[in-house]
Amino acid sequence: MGLSYSGAGVIIAGVILNDFIKSVRSFLDIRRLFGSASSGSTITDKIPMDDMLPATKFEDISSRVNPPESCRICQDEFDGGDEVRCLRxxxxxxxxxxxxxxxxxxxxxxxLCRTPIVPDFYFFRL
Known part of the structure; x- marks a missing residue:
């Protein structure tokens, strides 16, 4: 006789296979491997960073109760005129x-804390 597959099983297998192919494709992306620009767009190309995370001067945010002393990426101390982004x-x-x-x-x-940079509600706008 043989095995019979239900329609739902085939759909679930297709979704899993599709996700796997997307993961492999993004892992083997030419831009990531060689640092060159190629055709196609990623989600970061669609995010207007200046709208979502506007840059300000450090002196403008230093009025907070506990301003940070240095950037945790480059470890340099902040100066008053440095352009900074505050994650939302x-x-x-x-x-x-x-x-x-x-x-x-x-x-x-x-x-630093691994919370998403882009708020979840922002993806509804894309």
């Missing part, structure tokens, strides 16, 4: 260039 989910502060480079490398979590 966890309120950690980094140099603008440091966190932009972090996000360009498809790292979408805070370097």
């Amino acid at each position: 989910n966890c309120v950690h502060v980094y140099h603008k260039t440091c966190i932009d480079r972090w996000i360009q490398d498809d790292k979408m979590t805070c370097p």
Whole structure:
């Protein structure tokens, strides 16, 4: 006779296979391997960073109760005129260039606490 598959089983297997193929494709992405630009867009290309995480001067946010002393990515101390980005989910502060480079490398979590950089509600707008 043979094995019979229900329609739901085939759909579940297809979804799992699709997720696996997407994972392998993103892992073997040419831009990640060689650092070159290729056609196609990623989720970070669609996120307007200046709208979502506006850059401000460190002196503007230093009025907080406990301002950080240094950027946790480059370990340099903040100066009053440094451009910084304050993450919305966890309120950690980094140099603008440091966190932009972090996000360009498809790292979408805070370097310090690993909370998502992009709030969940933002993906509903894409």
